[in-house]
Amino acid sequence: MMHSIPGDAPDLAAENQQLRARMTYMIEQAERNHSIMMRHQAFDLEIVGAGSFPELIGSIFRSLPAISELDSVTLSLIDEDADIRTVMEKLGVDFAAFPDLLFVPGTAHLGFDLGTRHAQSPPPKPMLGMFDPVRHARQFPQPARRLQSVAIVPLLRNKRIIGSLNLGSVDPARFTPSLGTDFIEHMASIIAICLENVISNEMLKYIGLTDSLTGVYNRRYIDRRLLEEIGRARRQNYAISFMYIDIDHFKRVNDTVGHQGGDEVLREVANRIKAELRLSDALARFGGEEFVVLLIDADLDSAAFVAERIRASIAASMIGLAQGVQLSITGSIGVACLDEAGDGPAEAAALQLIAHADEALYLAKSGGRNRVMRFTPS
Numbered sequence: 001m002m003h004s005i006p007g008d009a010p011d012l013a014a015e016n017q018q019l020r021a022r023m024t025y026m027i028e029q030a031e032r033n034h035s036i037m038m039r040h041q042a043f044d045l046e047i048v049g050a051g052s053f054p055e056l057i058g059s060i061f062r063s064l065p066a067i068s069e070l071d072s073v074t075l076s077l078i079d080e081d082a083d084i085r086t087v088m089e090k091l092g093v094d095f096a097a098f099p100d101l102l103f104v105p106g107t108a109h110l111g112f113d114l115g116t117r118h119a120q121s122p123p124p125k126p127m128l129g130m131f132d133p134v135r136h137a138r139q140f141p142q143p144a145r146r147l148q149s150v151a152i153v154p155l156l157r158n159k160r161i162i163g164s165l166n167l168g169s170v171d172p173a174r175f176t177p178s179l180g181t182d183f184i185e186h187m188a189s190i191i192a193i194c195l196e197n198v199i200s201n202e203m204l205k206y207i208g209l210t211d212s213l214t215g216v217y218n219r220r221y222i223d224r225r226l227l228e229e230i231g232r233a234r235r236q237n238y239a240i241s242f243m244y245i246d247i248d249h250f251k252r253v254n255d256t257v258g259h260q261g262g263d264e265v266l267r268e269v270a271n272r273i274k275a276e277l278r279l280s281d282a283l284a285r286f287g288g289e290e291f292v293v294l295l296i297d298a299d300l301d302s303a304a305f306v307a308e309r310i311r312a313s314i315a316a317s318m319i320g321l322a323q324g325v326q327l328s329i330t331g332s333i334g335v336a337c338l339d340e341a342g343d344g345p346a347e348a349a350a351l352q353l354i355a356h357a358d359e360a361l362y363l364a365k366s367g368g369r370n371r372v373m374r375f376t377p378s
């Protein structure tokens with residue numbers, strides 16, 4: 001039998017309804033948090049799996065604003081001597097595609113209040129608060145319209161600051177100084193690990209493709225690039241040319257000024273060659289005193305013209321060495337052009353192009369050195 005207590009029933013019903021509403025709200029919140037967590041987990045997996053610097057940066061700028069409902073996301077990276085930027089550019093990263101990637105020369109440019117820091121100082125904490133167009137101009141050079149609150153989160157690797165992740169929202173209550181920062185610190189720590197990882201991988205890639213003495217590319221790079229360029233030249237129907245440059249009587253140089261002096265000559269010759277080339281051309285040292293140049297969209301005539309400029313520049317003025325000696329240097333150059341639109345394997349075409357330039361170089365040497373010779377099929 002049911003006992004009804006008149007008067008209490010409406011209270012109970014109201015309480016019940018209140019509890020139900022609260023429950024629904026909590027379930028909704030839990031579902032929302034779960035979905036945020038899942039999106040962040042997917043984001044973590046995406047950035048951990050990024051295979052290159054542009055892939056990682058692209059993922060951060062594409063996915064983070066969406067999953068975290070942010071209106072501005074930028075990244076400041078410390079790049080003291082512009083090494084990161086230079087290497088990435090050499091590896092073909094197009095920075096124009098990442099206007100929100102900012103390079104700064106040092107920690108002081110990140111905007112954290114670092115005071116007098118020493119090795120034991122705790123790492124700086126994220127700075128949360130109202131957006132100030134003047135104070136935050138460096139972090140948000142192109143802020144979203146009506147940006148209201150921001151979080152400047154340090155990117156730390158082993159307590160070392162490598163940059164900052166800069167988050168902005170049009171919601172003034174999104175980032176307030178009283179807000180807990182565990183979540184964004186966690187996110188920043190994963191981003192920092194991924195960044196350090198791809199940057200060192202790209203640096204290794206770069207070191208593996210360059211010649212440590214002169215800083216120009218090495219044979220591995222040219223072998224790889226030549227195959228790519230032969231494919232492209234055939235598809236787009238333009239000519240590519242190849243140049244073999246060999247310093248004359250280099251053995252004598254080493255014998256007179258020593259190996260170190262010889263190394264200085266190699267560096268200077270590399271610089272002189274580089275100065276005559278276009279950005280799209282690739283210069284490499286093939287070992288010893290031999291350099292090669294791959295010229296894109298250049299027929300035999302234009303390649304021979306550039307070769308003549310290089311020859312003249314090497315011979316033009318004496319090279320001054322650290323030991324105070326001045327040396328007169330000349331070089332011999334062989335030039336060849338890729339046979340028009342062949343369709344055999346690119347590997348065979350590459351080997352043939354190199355061999356033809358080498359043959360032309362031999363003619364230049366046997367013809368008296370300090371000259372340019374072209375390969376012409378006999």
Ligand SMILES: Nc1nc2c(ncn2[C@@H]2O[C@H](COP(=O)(O)OP(=O)(O)OP(=O)(O)O)[C@@H](O)[C@H]2O)c(=O)[nH]1
Binds near residue numbers: 213248249260289365
């Ligand atoms: N300093 C220096 N010398 C090198 C390096 N690699 C190779 N060599 C030297 O380059 C010289 C190459 O000499 P050769 O190939 O005989 O030719 P060359 O004396 O230049 O004479 P031609 O090419 O016939 O004009 C050798 O003495 C090598 O020891 C290097 O990395 N640094």
